[in-house]
Amino acid sequence: MSDLRTPLKNALGLGSAKQGAHHFLVQRTTAVALALLVPWVVWLVLEALHLDYAGAHALVAQPLNAVLLLAFVVAVFWHAQLGLQVVIEDYVHTKGTQVVLQILVKFLCFLGAAASALAVIRIALGR
Amino acid sequence: MPATARPLSPHLSIYRWQIQMVSSILHRATGIALAAGTILLVAVLLALASGPEAFAKMQAFCASWIGTVLLLGWTWSLAYHLLNGIRHLLQDLGWGYLPAQFVRNGWLVVAGSIVLTALVWTCVFAQRGAA
Structure with missing residues (x-):
């Protein structure tokens, strides 16, 4: 295969x-x-299960919990988008439908992440 | 669909069911279920940010029988996808590819997901009982 590459490509690797x-x-x-x-x-x-509203609010508002929750919602929606993308690529064979579905999944995942992030930040900063 | 019909490899219905294919299908199915179920997490966070009334409604929904069934399914999906995901990461490193290991790890993940779900729901019901 290396024969097919230019000397510059080989040098740069x-x-x-x-x-x-x-x-x-x-x-x-x-x-x-x-x-x-x-x-x-x-x-x-x-x-949070055995806490009332104020208790659950205070629990999520703790800086460490809020930051880790932010990390979680970003990671979870990013991971979900990538996974659903592969599922759609595998099972939807019509070009137009596939493009529409891929964009829709990206929009929904972004909205989910943005809404969760807004909620966590609002809780953390005290309403 | 291509214009000329070309031979295809046999599809799912032709094979005898075995743990290798079941664990693969379940990983995908639980992934889709979790993506949909995460809407519930978003709803809880938004309710917590909105105020006590919205939060009380979410709590009532989660405690209802349909909420309990959804959360139970969600817990198992999460446990399965997590354990099988870790298995996939180890396979990416080249571990567990011998047929015997592959079969054993598949069953380990299934058993582990049931144990984890039981553990989490023991905690849930213990707290519900105490409340």
């Missing part, structure tokens, strides 16, 4: 645009983030 593995890598990176964050979120939810 670069392949194509280096974007081929981007989806794979971001999906794995967000997966690692979520593997760490999910047990903590489950703990937070179980902790």
Whole structure:
């Protein structure tokens, strides 16, 4: 294969645009983030269960909890978008429908992340 | 669909069901379920940011039988997707590819997801009982 590459390409050691593995890598990176964050979120939810409104509000408002929740909602919607993208690529074979669905999923995931982030920030800063 | 019919590999219905395909299908199915279920998390956070009345409505919904069923399904989906996701990450590193390991890890993930779900809901019902 190296015969097909120019001497400059060999010297630089670069392949194509280096974007081929981007989806794979971001999906794995967000997966690692979520593997760490999910047990903590489950703990937070179980902790909030026996609290009333003021207690739950105060729990989420704690800086560490608010920051980790922000990280969680960004990672979860990013990961969801990447996963749903592959599902749509695999099962929707009509070009037009696929494009519309992909954009729709991206919009919804962004809205979900933005709404959650706004809620967490509003709680953290005190209404 | 292409204009000329070309031979295709057999689809799902032709194979005997085995843990390898079930764990793969479940990973995808739980992923889709979790993406939809995350709307509930957004709703709870927005309710908490809106005020006590909205939060009380969300609490009532989560405590209702339909809310409980949804949350139970969501917990298992999360437990399964988390454990199988960790399995996928380890496979990305090249571990667990021998057929025997692959089958064993598949069953480990299924059993682990049920244990985790039971653990979480023991905590939930203990707190509901205490409240």
